[in-house]
Amino acid sequence: MEKIKPCDFIIFGVKGDLSKRKILPSLYYLEKTNNIHNNTCVIGVGRSKWHKIDYINMIRKSLVTFLKEKINEKIWLKFISRFKFCNLDVYYSDNFIKLKKILDQKNRVSINYCAMPSSTFSAICDGLGKAKINKKTSRIVIEKPLGTNLESYNYINKKILKYFNESQVYRIDHYLGKETILNLLAFRFSNSFFLNNWGNHIIDSVQITVSEEVGIEGRIEYFDKTGQIKDMIQNHLLQILSIIAMESPKNLNTNSIREKKIKIVRSLRKIDYNNINEKIVLGQYTFGKINGINVPGYLDEINLDKNSNTETFVSLRVDIDNLNWAGVPFYLRSGKRLKKKFSEIVIYFKNLPINLFKEFNKKNFQNKLIIRLQPNEGVEMQILNKLPGLKNKYELQLTKLDFNFYRNNEYKTDAYELLILEIMHGIQSHFVSCEELEESWKWIDPIINGCKITKKKPILYKSGSWGPEESNFLIKKDGREWNKYN
Numbered sequence: 001m002e003k004i005k006p007c008d009f010i011i012f013g014v015k016g017d018l019s020k021r022k023i024l025p026s027l028y029y030l031e032k033t034n035n036i037h038n039n040t041c042v043i044g045v046g047r048s049k050w051h052k053i054d055y056i057n058m059i060r061k062s063l064v065t066f067l068k069e070k071i072n073e074k075i076w077l078k079f080i081s082r083f084k085f086c087n088l089d090v091y092y093s094d095n096f097i098k099l100k101k102i103l104d105q106k107n108r109v110s111i112n113y114c115a116m117p118s119s120t121f122s123a124i125c126d127g128l129g130k131a132k133i134n135k136k137t138s139r140i141v142i143e144k145p146l147g148t149n150l151e152s153y154n155y156i157n158k159k160i161l162k163y164f165n166e167s168q169v170y171r172i173d174h175y176l177g178k179e180t181i182l183n184l185l186a187f188r189f190s191n192s193f194f195l196n197n198w199g200n201h202i203i204d205s206v207q208i209t210v211s212e213e214v215g216i217e218g219r220i221e222y223f224d225k226t227g228q229i230k231d232m233i234q235n236h237l238l239q240i241l242s243i244i245a246m247e248s249p250k251n252l253n254t255n256s257i258r259e260k261k262i263k264i265v266r267s268l269r270k271i272d273y274n275n276i277n278e279k280i281v282l283g284q285y286t287f288g289k290i291n292g293i294n295v296p297g298y299l300d301e302i303n304l305d306k307n308s309n310t311e312t313f314v315s316l317r318v319d320i321d322n323l324n325w326a327g328v329p330f331y332l333r334s335g336k337r338l339k340k341k342f343s344e345i346v347i348y349f350k351n352l353p354i355n356l357f358k359e360f361n362k363k364n365f366q367n368k369l370i371i372r373l374q375p376n377e378g379v380e381m382q383i384l385n386k387l388p389g390l391k392n393k394y395e396l397q398l399t400k401l402d403f404n405f406y407r408n409n410e411y412k413t414d415a416y417e418l419l420i421l422e423i424m425h426g427i428q429s430h431f432v433s434c435e436e437l438e439e440s441w442k443w444i445d446p447i448i449n450g451c452k453i454t455k456k457k458p459i460l461y462k463s464g465s466w467g468p469e470e471s472n473f474l475i476k477k478d479g480r481e482w483n484k485y486n
């Protein structure tokens with residue numbers, strides 16, 4: 001375990017949604033588990049002309065709402081005593097002097113967490129630079145989405161790298177802090193059983209599904225300009241794909257892991273206007289029922305542009321052109337207002353060339369490994385075995401080896417708790433490098449342009465369904481079907 005060091009932890013946008021929902025509760029949890037140094041300060045930055053007491057009330061309220069447990073008063077007092085506040089509009093770089101005065105002037109680590117819209121990141125960098133608080137010991141944390149295409153990403157990135165080195169930049173994709181994603185590395189590279197049974201010699205296909213019950217939850221303006229491809233595929237699903245497909249890294253150091261992940265993104269077969277219709281299905285939800293409750297359609301919900309063609313669902317076939325994965329399709333699927341909230345990876349193993357048991361079992365069977373990201377984080381392996389008893393000679397039954405990562409009442413670590421701790425320790429392996437992001441935009445841009453060129457429109461699907469029927473055809477035409485969630 002790394003030694004905890006003191007730091008100045010600055011939250012730009014402390015009264016914003018992300019801060020209330022994730023950052024503040026995670027910091028409280030780290031306090032409770034003694035993972036914050038006694039001399040660490042938290043500095044909340046906001047634009048509103050708030051007094052200290054308004055901020056404290058807001059922090060208390062957000063903990064009451066978003067903590068998974070009741071506030072412990074002793075921990076609360078220690079936690080809140082760390083806080084200082086600074087009202088400043090980041091577009092006025094002169095104001096950053098105010099912030100400088102609050103910071104510890106010794107040469108200790110300062111963490112600048114930008115919990116603000118990405119349009120403000122370059123102003124924050126300019127302000128920190130102008131006030132000379134972008135010291136070598138400082139770190140900058142930025143949230144997705146970074147850019148809306150390769151060009152805008154390059155612009156933001158260039159700005160950040162003008163004031164910080166890559167080793168100081170922490171680009172968050174919170175999926176990388178999820179226990180099951182971290183476990184993927186452990187699972188793949190600590191078990192010889194999996195290490196040697198991974199790749200096109202044994203795997204038939206892979207499915208990655210991230211299914212949401214919620215709609216756009218008030219993020220109308222952001223989402224309507226973004227859509228599901230950029231909101232989910234460009235980041236979370238590509239990250240999962242590259243961890244599943246990457247070769248074994250030399251060690252667990254940041255650069256070794258990143259190097260192997262980038263190789264996968266670089267090997268993705270291009271999807272553009274030439275092949276977009278055979279590779280991708282887009283959808284948009286309409287009125288329907290989720291868990292028995294009526295929910296409005298996307299166009300009624302957004303009330304902005306009744307002609308909006310923004311996709312709320314996407315499924316696609318992705319191919320990796322390298323020796324290890326050639327011929328193994330990766331099917332990716334993600335959508336809003338679907339029947340159930342769940343995320344899973346399903347690895348289908350190839351059928352045996354000969355079925356010795358066919359006299360007793362007519363059905364064709366494929367071994368499956370299901371890695372559940374949520375709910376019930378864990379792994380399920382589906383195997384065949386002989387039905388016990390004298391009567392049954394070689395009649396087979398399907399058995400599920402199922403294990404959860406958590407025991408019954410064990411605390412489930414939130415991705416942000418882990419990621420914030422890693423930032424405090426200065427470890428970057430669970431953050432996205434500038435090269436990875438650049439490669440992912442290089443792959444996504446032709447898809448977005450291809451949709452525009454071919455005037456591809458989303459197909460309507462009922463809220464509470466599994467998306468448009470065409471998504472089933474996409475995979476059926478390859479002789480496969482989506483794993484049935486139960």
Ligand SMILES: NC(=O)c1ccc[n+]([C@@H]2O[C@H](COP(=O)([O-])OP(=O)(O)OC[C@H]3O[C@@H](n4cnc5c(N)ncnc54)[C@H](OP(=O)(O)O)[C@@H]3O)[C@@H](O)[C@H]2O)c1
Pocket residue numbers: 012013014015016017018019021045046047048088089090091114115116117118120143144145
């Ligand atoms: N919310 C989530 O669950 C979530 C999830 C993943 C990623 N993200 C990303 O996280 C970032 C923050 O999202 P959010 O939902 O928390 O946004 P938000 O609720 O809109 O909060 C943004 C905060 O930024 C402050 N702010 C805006 N302009 C400012 C300026 N010029 N100077 C100083 N402060 C300013 C606002 O302060 P005032 O209120 O005082 O104006 C507000 O508190 C975004 O990049 C978003 O894409 C959010």
